[in-house]
Every structure is written in structure tokens, then in C-alpha cells.
Amino acid sequence: MSKGKASFGKMNKSVHKNCRRCGEHSFHLRHRECSSCGFGKTSKLRSYSWQNKGGLGSYKK
Ligand SMILES: [Zn+2]
Secondary structure, eight states, X not given: OOSSGGGGGGGGSOOEEOOTTTOOXXXXXXXXXXXXXXXXXXXXXXXXGGGOSSSTTOOOX
16 A cells, blocks of 8 residues: 555545543544543543553652
8 A cells, every 4th residue: 555645545444432431532533432541341440550640550750
């Protein structure tokens, strides 16, 4: 596949839409879950220690 106009034809399918919970454009329409906050997958906010955004498992120097 080449870059540019030739590949634009595949952009008519949207995979993600804006998440109702976090507002990110990360809600997967087919999986029905948000890749940013985990909405649809878990009732808690999706959070990993490696995100280093605070929350569970976070540490500060
Ligand atoms: Zn979300």
C-alpha cells in the first residue's frame, strides 16, 4: 500500500468514536469498549501502573 490518496478510500469506516465517559476518541465501535478508560469493559477507570498518571501503583521520585 502506498501513502497518500490511494489509501484514503479506506477511511470511510470509523473504528473509534468519542467515549461517553472520558471524552477521548477511543471508544471502539465493534469491541464496544474504550481503549482509553475501559468504558464498556470495566466499570472502573482503565488504569495501568506504567501509565504513571497517578492512581494505582504509581510512584513519585
Ligand atoms: Zn473512555
